[in-house]
Amino acid sequence: MHPNxxxxxxxxxxNAGFARDRGFGTLAINGENGPLLAHIPFLLNDEATSLxxxxxxSNSIARALTTPQPAVIAVSGPDSYISPDWYGVTDxxxxxxxxxxxxxxxxxxxxxxxxxxMLDRQSGHFEALLDPxxxxxTAKMTPEVLDRMMRQIVPCRMTVTAIxxxxxxxxxxxxxxxxxxxxxxxxxxxxxxxxxxxGLMRTPPKA
Numbered sequence: 001m002h003p004n005x006x007x008x009x010x011x012x013x014x015n016a017g018f019a020r021d022r023g024f025g026t027l028a029i030n031g032e033n034g035p036l037l038a039h040i041p042f043l044l045n046d047e048a049t050s051l052x053x054x055x056x057x058s059n060s061i062a063r064a065l066t067t068p069q070p071a072v073i074a075v076s077g078p079d080s081y082i083s084p085d086w087y088g089v090t091d092x093x094x095x096x097x098x099x100x101x102x103x104x105x106x107x108x109x110x111x112x113x114x115x116x117x118m119l120d121r122q123s124g125h126f127e128a129l130l131d132p133x134x135x136x137x138t139a140k141m142t143p144e145v146l147d148r149m150m151r152q153i154v155p156c157r158m159t160v161t162a163i164x165x166x167x168x169x170x171x172x173x174x175x176x177x178x179x180x181x182x183x184x185x186x187x188x189x190x191x192x193x194x195x196x197x198x199g200l201m202r203t204p205p206k207a
Contacts, residue, residue, distance in 0.1 A: 001102060002166040010205040015165035016048035018077065019101045023126065025075035027053070029061055029107060036060045042073065042158075043122050044103075049160055051103065052110075052118050054153045062109075062154050071107035071158055076100055078193035078200070082170070086184035087177045097185070097197060101165040103158070110155040116146075118155045169197075169204035178204075 001008060010018075019025070027038045038061050042053040051073070055062040077099030084092035110118070120138055127135040138146055170178040178201060186198035 001100070001164045002168055004172070006171050007166050007168045008164070009171075010165045010167050012048070012163060014205065015101045015163050016044065018099065018165065019073075019075045019103055019163065020044040020048070022075050022077065022101075025073040025103075027061065027071060027073050027107075029064060029069045029071045031060065031064060036064060040073075041122060041126070043118075043125055044160075048163060050105075051158050051160060052122070053156050053158070054115065054118060054122075055156060057152055057154050061107075062156075065107065065109045065156065068106045068108035071105060073103045073158070074100060075103070078191065078197035080185050080189035080191035080194045080197050082181055083184070083188075086181045087173065088180045089177055095168075095170075096191075097168050097170060097201065098191075099165070099167050099197075099200070101163065103160050104162040104164075105158045105160040107156055107158045110157050112154065115150050115153065115155045119150070167200070167205050169201045171204050 023043065024039070024041050027040050028035050030036070038055060038059055040053045040055065042051045044051040079096060079098035082095045082097050084094055116138055123136055123138070127133075141149075170181050173181070182198045182201035185194055185201060189195075189197060191197070
């Protein structure tokens, strides 16, 4: 998280909602020889107190979960390089605007017989976001094929103890300067989801 508190004014519900809507992040735990990372979809509950995810059985994190482990999931949002010329004022330096939310807690394996329910809940969440169509469900699969595939993945749950967010949107600049930068991000931004970032820069979280 960025240390400047001006970029960390988003309320808990906003940070949790952002992570829940994204539903994808980078999971990290401490390994014997350094950090272990995995890129995973997850399902955060309504209270933002726990989240469910699954890992390939051979994943190094899954193999390390012989006991519950401290973990963090970093959820990234839109981002872009910001040229100092875009501000329209002198003596500025380049920076990068972005959104990131970190979820911290304790990660543990769940019983294998919970895997199908988790898969149905996860797929149901994401299927509901698609264009209207019949939702995919595990029941559509041949039972033998489904059983074989589910043996290759393991269900996990992280009890969430902290959620922190950085919403770096040039809140440290006067409104007119920030809005000029937002217009340039919309037109020339270099990063991901620059149109979304530009819109958020126009109405950043208030200090």
